[in-house]
Amino acid sequence: MSFETFIGSIEIRNPLILASGVLGTTYSTLQRAYTAGLGAVITKSIGPRSRSGNPNPSVFALQDIRSLINSVGLANPGYQSFRHDIEQLVKSETPTIVSIFGENQTEFSEVLDGLKDLNILGFEVNLSCPNTDKGGSQIGTDPDTVFNIVKTLKSKTDLPLWIKLTPNVSDIVEIANAAVKGGCDAIVAINTLKAMVIDIQTKQPILGFKRGGLSGSAIKPIGIRYIYDLYESFKDKIPIIGVGGISKGEDVVEYLLAGATAVEIGSAIGIAYPENMIRFITMKIKKYMQEHNYSSIGEITGGAHK
């Protein structure tokens, strides 16, 4: 039985990837996540300059729906400062995807140019953060903008480009199509859903930024639906990476059956001890593969499309 997973030209040891924004602020937590058993890790989204993000509260849990809401707002040290962390990851042979963002094409290019010489697996282009006034998901909702950014970035590097899409659009396939035409190497879906929590005692939104994005178990059925839709349109054309609400081995299998080639895990891995969580998930996938006579991860992909 083999766990090796191929995402286009990339081979990773298993289909479990650390999602951007979780445990991704420093090389040491990313290394720890990889050592715990993941196939690869994705950094926090890195932009052109250091950025404080939004005021606290900016992350908290919603226990009743096993989810998280956040409005971190792309807080990051900027690519020049983060280079050191990526170099540490490369040195320790941690398969690393660098998540990048910008407010426009020029900024995306600046970040990519500043990091593309590093020996990383590729870039994940964050076109979908809901927690900023400018950039973020605004960029990811317009097909022409998506096409232009992807095309420009692709012309600058041979490294694989994954495009992370927002679910906050009426037709995700249209946006994905623009990214594919632009030449991306994989589609990642979904980022967080627009959300808000209000405290009824003091009658005000709790997040410092008021508005936020929802992740965790509550969004899993939405993610599954999007992956299913995307797979129907793209099938063998391009790998699709599923993300949203995965906390168990069964969730991973469900995403694979919907059409994902690999999956990203975020909220759940951060809350728990990554070491334990990954062990449980892996055990469960193995058991499922035995019971259903699968010998490789690739065989499961798209199994729900009959």
Next chain:
Amino acid sequence: MTRQTLPNTKPIMCKIIKKEEECEDTFTFLLEIPVKVQGAKPGQFIMLWVPGVDEFPIGIAGFENNVLEIGIAKMGKGTEALLKKEVGDYLGIRGFYGKQFQVPREGEVNHLLIGGGFGMTPLKMLTTTLIKQEDKQEIHVFEGARTKSRLMYLEWFQNLHDAGKLVFHACTDDGSYGYKGYPTVDLEKFLQEARGSSIFYVAGPERMMKVIFDIGKKYDTVIDMQMSLADRYMRCGFGVCSYCAVDPTGWRICVDGPIFNTKQLEQITDFGVYKRLETGEKERI
């Protein structure tokens, strides 16, 4: 139903039932927790939400009968807004987060609690726990401040000292209370003369903790040093965001700490040297 700890969820709104000046610019707040809960442990912290203003980690000074005690001094806009809150107002809390101080259940050992400023809040709670222990072991509290009016819980510790429950070693930079100098002076004197082994429990400015750590390393009789690194920037408080993580171990202060022991502190090269800003960048302490 009494819960073991609070659910990890959105801020739980608690009414302020008491507010009093503790020392210069510092207030004690008592918050009534609406959920029946067994307990916060010494060394743990909460994320405190001042509605509409800010949220930040804060140490727990006491917990009894569902009432939480915290100590607040003016540090930034969050604490400034908080100090304007009065009895009857609501604050949100998330927690109780993090690991507690590990007190050995048995054996002869001197408990040495060393701190300054805000660090005294978890040490106050630890003191409450230690003096309740049946096994009478020596408790020494070393507190330092700029001047007498800045010594946190001065009266509380002094009363326990007078009652013979512990030995209080107070000092001030200007000599206005206790001896003139730093807590390290009495600490070293104690270590040179002490019989038996000692454990440090330290909370306060990280540079001070590093100095104390280096002192402790010199004495074989110091069998463990537990230090609280809670005074760092945090967003989530429960391990997701990693803005509080330390290098090179990748430990998150909020779940893997905030209390770390000697073995762990030796591995954290950031200890006493770097902290992380809200951008994730490192800054020299």
